[in-house]
Amino acid sequence: MSNRAARNLFIFGSLFFFVIFLAFTYDTMGKLDQRAPEVTNEVNAGKMVWHKYDCIGCHTIFGTGSYFAPDMTKVSDRKPKGYLKQFIMDPRSVNPAAAMPKLGITSAEADNLLAFFDWIAKVDTNGWPPKPILAVAAGVGGRELTAGQRVYQSLGCSNCHAINGIGGTSGPDLTRVGSRRDRAWLFGHFKDPGEYVRNSAMPKVEAPDADIRQLTDYMITLK
Amino acid sequence: MSIKYQSQKIAQDFFTFAVVLFLVQVVVGLVASLQFLWPDFFFLKFNIVKTLHINALIVWLLCGLMGATYYVIPEESESELWSIPLAKLQFWATVVTITAVVLGYIWAGINPQANGTVLGTLTLNEGRKYIEAPRWADILIVISVLVFLFNCFMTVLKTKKWTGIQGVLLGGLTFLALMYLPGMVYMKSMVKDQFWWWWVVHLWVEGAWEIIAGALLAFMLMKVIGAPRHALEKWMYLEVGLVMFTGILGTGHHYYWIGTPQYWLWIGGIFSSLEPIPLLVMVWDAFRTTREARNVTNRAGLYYTVAHAIFNFVGAGLWGVIHTLPEVNKWTHGTQITTAHGHLAFYGAYVLLVMSMIYVTLPAIRGVKEFNPSRAFQSFWWMTISMVFIVLVTTGAGMVQTYMERLMGLDYVTVKATYNLWFWILRAIFGVGFLIGVGIFVVDYFRLGREPMPYVSPAPEKA
Ligand code: HEM
Numbered sequence: 060m061s062n063r064a065a066r067n068l069f070i071f072g073s074l075f076f077f078v079i080f081l082a083f084t085y086d087t088m089g090k091l092d093q094r095a096p097e098v099t100n101e102v103n104a105g106k107m108v109w110h111k112y113d114c115i116g117c118h119t120i121f122g123t124g125s126y127f128a129p130d131m132t133k134v135s136d137r138k139p140k141g142y143l144k145q146f147i148m149d150p151r152s153v154n155p156a157a158a159m160p161k162l163g164i165t166s167a168e169a170d171n172l173l174a175f176f177d178w179i180a181k182v183d184t185n186g187w188p189p190k191p192i193l194a195v196a197a198g199v200g201g202r203e204l205t206a207g208q209r210v211y212q213s214l215g216c217s218n219c220h221a222i223n224g225i226g227g228t229s230g231p232d233l234t235r236v237g238s239r240r241d242r243a244w245l246f247g248h249f250k251d252p253g254e255y256v257r258n259s260a261m262p263k264v265e266a267p268d269a270d271i272r273q274l275t276d277y278m279i280t281l282k
Numbered sequence: 283m284s285i286k287y288q289s290q291k292i293a294q295d296f297f298t299f300a301v302v303l304f305l306v307q308v309v310v311g312l313v314a315s316l317q318f319l320w321p322d323f324f325f326l327k328f329n330i331v332k333t334l335h336i337n338a339l340i341v342w343l344l345c346g347l348m349g350a351t352y353y354v355i356p357e358e359s360e361s362e363l364w365s366i367p368l369a370k371l372q373f374w375a376t377v378v379t380i381t382a383v384v385l386g387y388i389w390a391g392i393n394p395q396a397n398g399t400v401l402g403t404l405t406l407n408e409g410r411k412y413i414e415a416p417r418w419a420d421i422l423i424v425i426s427v428l429v430f431l432f433n434c435f436m437t438v439l440k441t442k443k444w445t446g447i448q449g450v451l452l453g454g455l456t457f458l459a460l461m462y463l464p465g466m467v468y469m470k471s472m473v474k475d476q477f478w479w480w481w482v483v484h485l486w487v488e489g490a491w492e493i494i495a496g497a498l499l500a501f502m503l504m505k506v507i508g509a510p511r512h513a514l515e516k517w518m519y520l521e522v523g524l525v526m527f528t529g530i531l532g533t534g535h536h537y538y539w540i541g542t543p544q545y546w547l548w549i550g551g552i553f554s555s556l557e558p559i560p561l562l563v564m565v566w567d568a569f570r571t572t573r574e575a576r577n578v579t580n581r582a583g584l585y586y587t588v589a590h591a592i593f594n595f596v597g598a599g600l601w602g603v604i605h606t607l608p609e610v611n612k613w614t615h616g617t618q619i620t621t622a623h624g625h626l627a628f629y630g631a632y633v634l635l636v637m638s639m640i641y642v643t644l645p646a647i648r649g650v651k652e653f654n655p656s657r658a659f660q661s662f663w664w665m666t667i668s669m670v671f672i673v674l675v676t677t678g679a680g681m682v683q684t685y686m687e688r689l690m691g692l693d694y695v696t697v698k699a700t701y702n703l704w705f706w707i708l709r710a711i712f713g714v715g716f717l718i719g720v721g722i723f724v725v726d727y728f729r730l731g732r733e734p735m736p737y738v739s740p741a742p743e744k745a
C-alpha cells in the first residue's frame with residue numbers, strides 16, 4: 060500500500076465510522092425520553108445540587124464517577140426518604156462513623172436531591188446494577204428461617220444494619236444487639252425510634268404488633 | 283544535538299509547567315490514597331483532592347503535548363513558528379487560567395456555598411469528573427487552544443510543507459479541540475449529561491490523544507534512531523486509522539448501563555474489543571524500527587519511547603479489554619478495576635509519551651551533545667515498578683469488591699473498610715515509591731544539560 064493510500068484510508072475510514080456513530084447518536088437521542096421519566100424542575104434543581112457539591116467526586120451514579128463512596132443509582136429504592144434527607148444534611152448525626160462530610164446542604168436542596176434520586180432510580184439502565192447472584196439469607200446457611208428472621212428480611216432491615224458482617228453500615232451493627240438492649244426497649248424503639256434515641260434516623264417499623272414482637276424475639280437472640 | 287529553529291525553545295516553557303504540575307498531581311494523589319484510610323486527613327475533602335489530582339494530570343499532559351507540538355511543527359515544516367510572541371502569550375494565558383481554576387476548586391472545597399450559579403452555570407466547580415472546570419474557564423481554554431492551533435497551522439501554511447507526521451499531529455489536535463465542545467452544553471437529563479460527557483472523556487483518550495500518540499511515536503523513532511520516514515509514516519497511518527475504526531464506535535462500552543438503548547451492548551462490546559489491535563501494532567512498530575538501532579546517542583529517549591509503546595498496550599489495551607465486554611462490565615463497572623485500568627492506561631499511554639518527548643527533545647533544546655541518562659533510568663524504574671504495583675493492588679481490591687459486593691451482595695462500605703483495607707495501605711506505600719520516582723525525574727529535568735558531564739564518551743553524533 061502506498062503512503063497516500065494509507066492516508067486516505069485513515070481519513071475516509073475515520074469519517075465513515077464517525078458518520079455511523081452520529082447516526083446511532085441521533086437514534087439514541089430519540090429513544091432516551093421513553094427510557095426515563097420526565098425531568099421536572101425539581102429533578103433538574105436536584106441535579107444542579109448534585110453538581111454544586113461535587114458529589115461525583117466521591118460517589119458513582121449509573122456506575123460512573125469516583126469509587127470512594129457507594130453508587131447512588133438505586134439509593135432511593137433502598138432507603139426511606141426521611142433517613143436519606145437526614146443523612147445528606149448531616150451524615151454523622153445518623154452514623155457517627157460516617158466518612159461523608161457535612162457539606163452544608165439546606166433542607167430545600169436535600170428535597171430536590173431526593174427528587175433527583177427518584178428520577179435516577181426509574182431510568183431503564185438495562186438491568187444495572189445486577190442483583191447479587193450469591194446473596195444468601197442474612198445469617199442462615201441452608202437452615203430454615205425463624206419467623207423473626209423472615210420479618211427482618213421482608214422489612215429490609217439489612218439495608219441499614221449488618222448481622223454477622225452482612226448488611227448495610229448506616230445503622231448500628233446488630234450482631235450483639237441482644238446483649239445491649241432488653242425486650243421492652245427494642246419493642247418501643249421499633250414503634251417509634253425517635254422516642255428512644257434523639258434525632259434517630261431509623262424509620263418507624265410499619266408492621267402489625269405480632270410481627271414486631273417476633274422481630275424483638277429475634278433481636279434478643281443476637282448475643 | 284541542537285535545535286534548528288529558535289522557536290522550538292518555546293516547548294521548554296510548556297514542559298516546565300507540565301513537570302511542576304506532575305509533581306503536584308502525584309502529591310495530591312498520595313493524599314487521596316491516604317483518605318481511604320483517614321477520610322479527614324487533609325484540609326480538603328476527598329472529592330476536591332481527587333479533582334485536583336485528575337485535573338492536574340489532564341492539564342500537564344495537554345501542556346506537554348502542546349510543548350511537543352511547538353517543537354515538532356518548526357522541525358517538520360522547516361521554518362520558524364508563525365509567531366513566537368503569540369506562542370508566549372498563549373503559554374502565559376494558559377498558566378493564568380489554570381491557576382485561577384485551581385484556586386477556585388480549593389475555595390469551593392473549603393466553602394461549597396461559594397460555588398454559586400451565574401447564568402445557569404456553576405462558577406467554581408461544575409461537578410463533572412475531569413471537566414470540573416467552570417464555563418468561563420472552558421471558554422478561555424478553548425480560546426487558548428484555538429490560538430495554539432492557529433499558530434501551528436499558519437506555520438505550515440506559510441511553508442506549504444506538509445509532512446505526514448505533522449498532518450496527523452495537527453489532525454489529532456483539531457479533533458481534540460472539537461471533542462472538548464460536547465462537554466460544554468448543559469443537559470437537564472443525567473442520561474444525556476453522561477452521554478455527552480463520554481464523548482469528551484472517551485473520544486479524547488481513545489481517539490484524539492491516541493492519534494497524537496501515533497504521530498509523536500513516529501517522530502520520536504525517526505529522531506532517536508534515524509529510522510526512515512517513509513515506512514514510519516505508512517505504519518502511522520495504519521495505526522491511527524485502526525484507532526479510529528475501533529475507538530469511535532468503541533465509545534459504546536460506556537453506554538451499557540447509563541440509560542441508553544440496549545444495542546450499545548453489541549456495538550460497544552464488538553468494537554471496543556478490537557481497540558487493543560492498533561496499540562499492539564504500535565508496539566510492533568517500535569520493535570521493528572529499533573531492532574537495527576546502533577550507536578544511539580540519546581539512550582534515555584529511546585528507552586522511554588519503547589516503554590511508552592509497551593505500556594500503552596498493557597495499560598489501555600490489556601487492562602481495558604479485560605472489563606470491556608458487557609457480561610464482564612456488568613459486574614465490574616464502577617469498581618476499583620476501573621481505577622486500576624485508568625492508572626495504567628494514563629501512565630503508559632500519556633505520562634510516558636510526554637516524558638519520552640521531553641527526553642527526546644530537551645537535550646537539543648538545551649544544546650547538549652550528550653547527557654548522563656542514569657537519573658532518567660532510575661526515575662523510570664521507581665515510577666514503573668511502583669505504578670505496576672499500584673495497579674496490581676487496585677486490581678486485587680477490584681476483584682474482591684466485585685466478588686463481595688456485586689456477586690455476594692455485601693455492603694459497599696463493609697467491603698471498603700474491612701476486606702479492602704490492606705489494599706489501601708499497600709497502594710499508599712507504592713504511591714510513595716512513585717513519588718520518589720517523580721522526584722528524581724523533576725531533579726533530572728531541571729539539571730539536564732546544566733551540570734558538567736562526569737565522563738563524555740566519544741560517541742559519534744547522529745544526523
Ligand atoms: C490510552 C487509552 C486509554 C485511557 C487513558 C483510558 C482511561 C480510562 C479511564 C480513566 C477510565 C475511567 C473513566 C472514569 O473516570 O469513569 C476508563 C474506563 C474504561 N475504559 Fe479505558 N482507557 C483507555 C483505553 C481503553 C481501551 C483500549 C479499552 C478497551 C479495550 C478501555 C476500556 C475501558 C472500559 C470498559 C471502561 C469503563 C469501566 C467501567 O465500566 O467502570 N479503555 N478508561
Ligand code: HEM
Nearest residue numbers: 125126127311312314315621624625628629633709713716
Ligand atoms: C502518573 C501517575 C498517575 C496517573 C496517570 C493517575 C491517574 C488517575 C486518574 C485518571 C484517576 C481518575 C480515575 C479514577 O478515579 O480511577 C485517578 C484517581 C485516583 N488516583 Fe491517580 N494517578 C497517578 C498516580 C497516583 C498515585 C501515585 C496515587 C497514590 C497512591 C494515586 C491515587 C489515586 C486515587 C486514590 C484516585 C481516586 C480513585 C477513586 O476514585 O477511588 N494516583 N488517578
Ligand SMILES: [Fe+2]
Nearest residue numbers: 484488533535
Ligand atoms: Fe473508553
